[in-house]
Amino acid sequence: xxxxxxxxxxxxxxxxxxxxxxxxxxxxxxxxxxxxxxxxxxxxxxxxxxxxxxxxxxxxxxxxxxxxxxxxxxxxxxxxxxxxxxxxxxxxxxxxxxxxxxxxxxxxxxxxxxxxxxxxxxxxxxxxxxxxxxxxxxxxxxxxxxxxxxxxxxxxxxxxxxxxxxxxxxxxxxxxxxxxxxxxxxxxxxxxxxxxxxxxxxxxxxxxxxxxxxxxxxxxxxxxxxxxxxxxxxxxxxxxxxxxxxxxxxxxxxxxxxxxxxxxxxxxxxxxxxxxxxxxxxxxxxxxxxxxxxxxxxxxxxxxxxxxxxxxxxxxxxxxxxxxxxxxxxxxxxx
Amino acid sequence: xxxxxxxxxxxxxxxxxxxxxxxxxxxxxxxxxxxxxxxxxxxxxxxxxxxxxxxxxxxxxxxxxxxxxxxxxxxxxxxxxxxxxxxxxxxxxxxxxxxxxxxxxxxxxxxxxxxxxxxxxxxxxxxxxxxxxxxxxxxxxxxxxxxxxxxxxxxxxxxxxxxxxxxxxxxxxxxxxxxxxxxxxxxxxxxxxxxxxxxxxxxxxxxxxxxxxxxxxxxxxxxxxxxxxxxxxxxxxxxxxxxxxxxxxxxxxxxxxxxxxxxxxxxxxxxxxxxxxxxxxxxxxxxxxxxxxxxxxxxxxxxxxxxxxxxxxxxxxxxxxxxxxxxxxxxxxxxxxxxxxxxxxxxxx
Amino acid sequence: xxxxxxxxxxxxxxxxxxxxxxxxxxxxxxxxxxxxxxxxxxxxxxxxxxxxxxxxxxxxxxxxxxxxxxxxxxxxxxxxxxxxxxxxxxxxxxxxxxxxxxxxxxxxxxxxxxxxxxxxxxxxxxxxxxxxxxxxxxxxxxxxxxxxxxxxxxxxxxxxxxxxxxxxxxxxxxxxxxxxxxxxxxxxxxxxxxxxxxxxxxxxxxxxxxxxxxxxxxxxxxxxxxxxxxxxxxxxxxxxxxxxxxxxxxxxxxxxxxxxxxxxxxxxxxxxxxxxxxxxxxxxxxx
Numbered sequence: 001x002x003x004x005x006x007x008x009x010x011x012x013x014x015x016x017x018x019x020x021x022x023x024x025x026x027x028x029x030x031x032x033x034x035x036x037x038x039x040x041x042x043x044x045x046x047x048x049x050x051x052x053x054x055x056x057x058x059x060x061x062x063x064x065x066x067x068x069x070x071x072x073x074x075x076x077x078x079x080x081x082x083x084x085x086x087x088x089x090x091x092x093x094x095x096x097x098x099x100x101x102x103x104x105x106x107x108x109x110x111x112x113x114x115x116x117x118x119x120x121x122x123x124x125x126x127x128x129x130x131x132x133x134x135x136x137x138x139x140x141x142x143x144x145x146x147x148x149x150x151x152x153x154x155x156x157x158x159x160x161x162x163x164x165x166x167x168x169x170x171x172x173x174x175x176x177x178x179x180x181x182x183x184x185x186x187x188x189x190x191x192x193x194x195x196x197x198x199x200x201x202x203x204x205x206x207x208x209x210x211x212x213x214x215x216x217x218x219x220x221x222x223x224x225x226x227x228x229x230x231x232x233x234x235x236x237x238x239x240x241x242x243x244x245x246x247x248x249x250x251x252x253x254x255x256x257x258x259x260x261x262x263x264x265x266x267x268x269x270x271x272x273x274x275x276x277x278x279x280x281x282x283x284x285x286x287x288x289x290x291x292x293x294x295x296x297x298x299x300x301x302x303x304x305x306x307x308x309x310x311x312x313x314x315x316x317x318x319x320x321x322x323x324x325x326x327x328x329x330x331x332x333x334x335x
Numbered sequence: 336x337x338x339x340x341x342x343x344x345x346x347x348x349x350x351x352x353x354x355x356x357x358x359x360x361x362x363x364x365x366x367x368x369x370x371x372x373x374x375x376x377x378x379x380x381x382x383x384x385x386x387x388x389x390x391x392x393x394x395x396x397x398x399x400x401x402x403x404x405x406x407x408x409x410x411x412x413x414x415x416x417x418x419x420x421x422x423x424x425x426x427x428x429x430x431x432x433x434x435x436x437x438x439x440x441x442x443x444x445x446x447x448x449x450x451x452x453x454x455x456x457x458x459x460x461x462x463x464x465x466x467x468x469x470x471x472x473x474x475x476x477x478x479x480x481x482x483x484x485x486x487x488x489x490x491x492x493x494x495x496x497x498x499x500x501x502x503x504x505x506x507x508x509x510x511x512x513x514x515x516x517x518x519x520x521x522x523x524x525x526x527x528x529x530x531x532x533x534x535x536x537x538x539x540x541x542x543x544x545x546x547x548x549x550x551x552x553x554x555x556x557x558x559x560x561x562x563x564x565x566x567x568x569x570x571x572x573x574x575x576x577x578x579x580x581x582x583x584x585x586x587x588x589x590x591x592x593x594x595x596x597x598x599x600x601x602x603x604x605x606x607x608x609x610x611x612x613x614x615x616x617x618x619x620x621x622x623x624x625x626x627x628x629x630x631x632x633x634x635x636x637x638x639x640x641x642x643x644x645x646x647x648x649x650x651x652x653x654x655x656x657x658x659x660x661x662x663x664x665x666x667x668x669x670x671x672x673x674x675x676x677x678x679x680x681x682x683x684x
Numbered sequence: 685x686x687x688x689x690x691x692x693x694x695x696x697x698x699x700x701x702x703x704x705x706x707x708x709x710x711x712x713x714x715x716x717x718x719x720x721x722x723x724x725x726x727x728x729x730x731x732x733x734x735x736x737x738x739x740x741x742x743x744x745x746x747x748x749x750x751x752x753x754x755x756x757x758x759x760x761x762x763x764x765x766x767x768x769x770x771x772x773x774x775x776x777x778x779x780x781x782x783x784x785x786x787x788x789x790x791x792x793x794x795x796x797x798x799x800x801x802x803x804x805x806x807x808x809x810x811x812x813x814x815x816x817x818x819x820x821x822x823x824x825x826x827x828x829x830x831x832x833x834x835x836x837x838x839x840x841x842x843x844x845x846x847x848x849x850x851x852x853x854x855x856x857x858x859x860x861x862x863x864x865x866x867x868x869x870x871x872x873x874x875x876x877x878x879x880x881x882x883x884x885x886x887x888x889x890x891x892x893x894x895x896x897x898x899x900x901x902x903x904x905x906x907x908x909x910x911x912x913x914x915x916x917x918x919x920x921x922x923x924x925x926x927x928x929x930x931x932x933x934x935x936x937x938x939x940x941x942x943x944x945x946x947x948x949x950x951x952x953x954x955x956x957x958x959x960x961x962x963x964x965x966x967x968x969x970x971x
Contacts, residue, residue, distance in 0.1 A: 055542035068867050097869035110860035114882045123878070124868050162636055173864065192393035192569065197613035197632035204627060219543065222572070226615035226627065246625055249617065263547035265572025267614055269595045277551055278544045281512045297544075 017181060017213050018044040018067070023076035025062050034285045036062040038237045040076070042230075044181070049207065049214040051228030051245065053221060053260070057285050059237035060217045064183045067215070068102055069093060080181070098128050101174035105186035107166035111158040117144070117169055118154035124176035143172040148202060164195035171202065175210070183215045188223065200227065221264040225249050230318075233257050236285055236293040239312065243319030253321040255329070256294050292323070300325055300332075350421050350429050355531055355563045356382040356405070361418035361433070363397075363404045372640045374400040374413070376587035379667055379675075381580075382531065387557065387564040389574040389595070392584035395637050398567045401584070402533045405432060405565070406450050407440045422448070425530050446476045449524035453536040455516035459508040465492075465519045466504030469526050476527045491522040495552060514545035518552065525556065535567045550577055571614060575599060583607045586638055586648035589667070593674040603670040603681045605653045609633040647679070655680045701962060708958025714951035718944070722768030729762035733918055742934045752936035754926065764940050767918040771900055771948070774834055774919070778899040779892050781838025786845025787888065791876050793846065794853025804850070807843040815840050815898065816905050823911050830913050837902055841895045848891050849884060856880050886963035893956035897949045904945050920945050 025037040037059040044050050054060040065071040067078055069085060078085040085096060104110035111120055121140050125131050131139045141151035147168040158166055167187065174182055184203065188196040200223065207214060218224050224231060225245060232242040233256065241254040252258045259278045278297045283289055289296045295305040304324060312320040313327075323329070350357060363375035375397040382388045392398040403409050405420055420432035424447060432440070444450075452458045460468060469488035473479060479487070485504070492500035495518040508516055517537060524532055534553070538546040554577065557564060566577055574581055575595065582592040583604065591604040602608040612631045620628050635652040638644060644651060650660040657680070665677045678684075703709055721728060730750075737757035745752040751760035793803035810818065822836035856862060857880065865875050900920075906912030907921025908928075915922050920941040927937030 055544065065863075070863050070866055094869040097867060100867075102864065102867045104860040104864065106860060110864060112861045112879050112883070114885075115878070123865065123870060127868050127870050164636065170864070173868075177868065192637075193571070193610055194393060194613055194633040195636065197615070197630040200615065201629050201632060204629065221543070222617075223615050225617040226620050226630075229625075259544060263543050265543075265546070265550075265570060265576050267571040267575050267599065267611060267616075269575040269578075269599050271575070277547050279548075281514055281545070282542065 015045050016043050017046045017081060018215075019079040020044075020067065021077050021079070023063060023066060023078065024074045025059070025066050025071060026074045029286070031286055035237050035288065036285060037066065037073075040232075040234075040237075040239055042232050042239070042242060044213055044215060044230075046213055047207075047211055048229040049216050049227055050230040050232065051224035052215060052217045052232045052234060053219065053224050054234035055219060055260075055282060057236060057282050058234040059285075060219075060234050061185055062237075063234070064102070064185050064215060064217050067183060068097075068100055070102075098177045099179055100181045100183065101177060101179035103167075103170055103174050103182060103184040103187045105189055107163045107170060107190060108158075110170050111166055113158055115157070116154070117156055117158070120158075120169065121154075121173050121176050124173050128177055130177065139176070143176055146175065146206075147172045148198075162195075163191055164198060167191065167199055168202065171199075171206070175206065178210075179212070181213045181215070183217070185217045186219070187216075189218065189220065196223075203227075221260060222266070233260070236283065236288050238293055239322060240294060241319075241321045241323075242312075243316065247316055247319045251316070251319075253315050253319070253326050253330070253333075254294075254323050255298050255300050258333070259297075259299075300329055350423055353384050354381050355384050355423050356565070357419075357421045358401070358405070359419040359421065361401065361404060361420060362416050363400050363409065363413055364416050365413045367412060370641055373587050373643060374640050375404060376640075376643065378418070378584070378587070378589050380582040380589050380592055382563050382565050383580065384563055385557070385561045386579040387566055387577055388580045388582060388592075389566045389568060389578035390582045390584060390589075391568055391571060391574050393569060393637060395586075395640065396584040397587040397640075398569075398584045399535055402450070402535050402565060402567050405533060406444060406448065407432060407435070407437075408450075422531070442476075445472060445524075445529065446527045447529055448531045448533060449527070449529040450533040450535065451517070451520045451524050451537050453539050455513070455520040456508060458520060459516060459523075461508055464505050464507055465511075465523075469504075469519075469523050472523055472526045487526070488522075491526050492519075494525070494556070495519070495522045497522070512545075513541055514548060517541065517549055521549075521552065521556070525560070525562075528560070529562060531563045531565065533565045533567070536569070537566075538573060539568070539570070546573070553577065571610060583610075586643060587640060588648065588677060589675075590649065590677045591675065593670075593676075597671070597674050601684070603674055603676040603684055604649075604678045605655050605680075605684065606633070606649045608684060609652075609654075647677070655683055702958075705958050705962060707954045708962060711951040711954025711958060714947060715955060718768060718948055718951070719772060721765045722772055725762070725765040725769060729759070729765055731759040731762045733763045733766040734758065735762075742930065742937075744934070745936055751940040752934065754923075754934070754937050755930060760923075760936060760940050763918045763923060764920070764944055767920050767923055767941060768944065768948075770830070770913070770917060770919045771903060771921070771945075774830070774837065774903045774913075775896045775900040777834045778837035778841065778903075779896045781834065782841040782845055782895050782899075783888065783892055785838065785842035787849050787881070787884075789842065790846040790849025791853055791880065794850040795857060795872070795876060795880070800850075803846070807846050807850075810840070810843045811847070816902055819902055819906060820909070820911050823906060828911055828913070830917070833903060833906060833912050836906075837899045840902070841899060844895060845888065845891055848887050852884050852887060853880050856883055886959070890956050890960045890963065893952050893959060897952035897956070900945065900952075901949055 021041045023037055023040040027034045027036055040063055052060045052063065062071060066073040073086050076086065080096065088096065118140050121143055122136060125136055125139060140154055144151055144153055149165060149168055161169065188199050191199060206212060216224065216228055228245045231245045231248050233240045233254065235256050241248060241257045248257065252261055263277065280297050283296055291306040291308055292310050295301040308324065310322040310324045312322045314320045315326065358378050358380050361375055361378040365372040365374055378401050380388065390398045390401060400413065404415055415433045418433060421429055422432050423429050466485065466488050469491055470481065470484040473484045473487055489500050489504060492503055497503050497515065497518050511519065538549050541549060550573065553564065568574060578595045580592065581595050581598045582589045583606065585606050591607050598607065602611060613633060615630060620630060622628065633652055638648055644661065646661040646663050647665050650656040660679055665679045667675045667677050668681065670676045670681050735758060740753050740757040741755055743749055743753040749759050749761065751764060753759055789803050793800045819836045819840045822839060823832050826832040862875060862879050865879055903912060903919065904921030904924065907919050908925045910925065912921055913919055915925065923941040924938050930937055
């Protein structure tokens with residue numbers, strides 16, 4: 001349960017913008033409680049992009065929503081710039097809403113079809129009283145230009161735009177309140193490859209120029225490897241492995257991470273990788289396996305895996321793994 | 336890999352022995368009053384026996400309309416307005432699917448050519464057990480009794496590696512996971528042992544680890560049964576894993592067809608090259624110290640099928656375009672004997 | 685450059701869209717004519733609606749009395765168009781009331797989970813009663829008068845709108861653009877109006893047209909049964925009630941107000957259906 005990563009690495013506290021500790025979220029459903037997210041802890045340093053990867057049911061989207069309090073977390077804390085977001089009353093939270101923003105996956109349902117672009121962006125400005133009259137108008141035009149659209153687009157409705165352009169409007173809306181942290185939930189998954197590259201470039205430019213910090217939620221390991229500095233691998237609501245992206249990709253230590261990386265299709269027919277094809281389906285979150293939740297699909301599972309929930313062990317600088325066999329398995333990975 | 340095969344278009348009526356399906360200048364339009372959406376406007380491609388042809392393209396490229404045209408399952412107001420779809424039946428005869436009567440087409444669907452879709456839930460009937468659906472499919476095309484059909488249905492579920500097939504036969508689609516449902520779809524499609532399987536984005540809705548299972552299954556089934564596959568996808572990574580040959584579509588046309596290794600090693604169309612360049616690749620796009628380089632997106636966006644440019648549809652976004660490209664639509668040219676491209680300037684690549 | 689693609693094709697004018705749909709155009713035309721007749725009744729009516737003329741009682745339709753006369757010799761045509769004023773007023777007012785109450789309840793139920801249980805129960809309970817019985821009970825409890833009838837019908841039809849609004853609110857509440865607004869800190873009441881209600885204009889409009897029609901029918905029913913407005917006041921319902929005794933000898937007393945009801949209700953239904961088609965994006969979507 002306890003997190004051992006902080007002990008090895010003590011980045012100076014001022015560097016950390018958001019520190020998540022023990023985040024859990026249970027939903028009650030007709031068929032019983034579902035632990036969508038269970039005891040997640042990680043740090044987000046200023047100016048970094050942290051990738052959260054996982055398949056369906058991994059809890060990656062719920063975790064993101066909890067950090068924004070769009071979904072109320074069941075327990076845990078999220079220390080943002082010294083303040084626990086989870087314990088703020090609704091009124092006080094409103095001020096923090098300006099500092100954390102979100103970009104959505106679906107460029108269609110994330111914009112109100114009945115509002116013009118200028119009203120969509122204007123609402124963000126008005127809610128926090130950031131500008132009025134001519135200054136407001138100028139700010140909207142500036143934001144549109146910033147995301148690669150033109151000021152004339154302000155009077156249009158969302159249905160007059162392509163998917164990529166809508167995504168740009170969504171980004172402009174998030175930027176309107178000058179946030180420090182942006183949670184991007186699969187922002188390019190719904191886009192065509194060529195448009196995806198345009199939006200990824202935009203995200204990076206913004207991140208650099210505005211000094212943004214980002215949490216990038218995705219199922220696409222190729223994009224995450226390219227874009228992210230840190231990576232958190234989720235499976236059935238639990239963290240399997242986390243660490244600097246380069247370290248995790250170069251040296252994956254959890255059987256699940258290894259399987260994910262081995263099965264992610266790479267656009268190169270000459271690559272013949274070791275095929276770690278996981279058997280079976282992702283278990284239902286309603287009835288997760290005891291002990292290690294991954295053990296039912298793990299090629300290395302032993303009886304002990306059903307007994308104990310693995311704690312995270314540090315395997316490198318900032319790199320930790322939740323697997324009781326991680327040390328002995330290293331050798332089998334060598335070849 | 337096939338040896339030197341004649342190119343599409345040389346002998347209009349002949350179909351080389353190793354070719355199962357050849358689309359010749361297929362044109363499928365959606366006609367709405369005076370306007371026509373030219374979703375497919377000159378598709379030429381070949382599927383070889385026992386091989387997988389991946390048709391890859393972005394949204395609006397016409398890749399799904401192409402597969403629906405082959406199955407003749409176009410929704411109103413879509414219509415095949417030109418070109419041919421030569422198909423070699425299992426008895427050796429060659430038919431043109433584009434002009435075949437509806438009655439004969441019904442006999443071909445399922446038995447000769449079968450199809451699976453992205454979302455299996457919408458193509459499985461929620462009110463019947465999967466066993467009933469597979470049995471119905473078998474009995475529709477073959478004169479067997481219920482008992483025999485059930486035995487065959489059970490064998491099909493075993494074939495697609497569904498555990499506890501006897502129990503699964505009596506389950507409804509909603510009782511299964513997405514991956515299981517896609518396996519059932521494949522079992523259903525293969526129940527009558529078709530010669531050609533059309534798979535329209537069959538793994539797009541699945542998680543990566545489940546996608547790997549399905550791709551693996553399809554490869555194995557192809558080896559064992561020897562069917563040909565036309566695999567429609569937008570994912571070049573999936574293409575690299577499953578295809579023998581690749582046809583790249585853009586704005587209603589096949590702009591390039593080549594064996595998979597040739598295509599990835601040396602794309603001979605600027606669009607293909609651009610697509611490959613804009614998929615992030617950490618090894619290429621991050622410097623040794625980890626700093627990211629900007630990606631190289633293709634500028635602009637796909638033209639509307641309602642207003643295609645006069646010349647090459649890719650010319651407005653193409654780094655190689657010259658004035659000639661904007662007026663003359665390029666023919667399908669041979670970049671090498673097996674490598675076709677619709678680019679006037681392919682030699683520059 | 686990337687921006688240049690989205691062509692800003694102007695959507696066709698709303699009038700063109702309406703004219704393209706025959707049912708909607710016909711329905712609207714009839715409604716307009718009926719409303720004009722009712723509003724301009726003082727100018728059009730050849731006789732005052734209450735003018736008695738005992739010598740001319742129960743005269744059949746003729747050039748003098750287009751629709752004939754009643755048992756007191758009053759002109760049925762004049763009374764029918766005057767009655768339109770009240771019938772339409774009751775329909776419109778009851779619809780407005782039903783809309784106000786229904787939309788509010790629906791939004792509250794759809795947005796606040798705690799309120800939903802109670803509100804939904806009440807809605808279900810009310811919808812379990814036949815409309816007219818519930819209306820009779822309410823009028824009986826409040827005492828018959830024009831205002832009571834309007835209030836009763838407004839209350840009776842409010843649950844229909846509440847149900848439509850609640851169902852749609854439940855869907856829209858979960859959409860990313862509502863989440864985006866919450867993430868920005870937009871106050872809940874503004875999310876309810878700007879993001880939810882604005883997207884419900886079409887279903888509400890369609891539902892309101894039908895309620896208008898039902899309310900008019902119900903008013904006629906109440907008047908006919910003698911629990912509506914005072915029999916002295918001409919509405920289509922009271923006219924039919926009065927004509928009931930003379931059906932054998934003067935069927936025009938019931939036929940003409942009856943036709944007025946049928947025509948109005950029918951055209952409202954046409955408008956409702958037409959609006960539903962017009963506003964349904966699935967039927968409008970271009971390829």
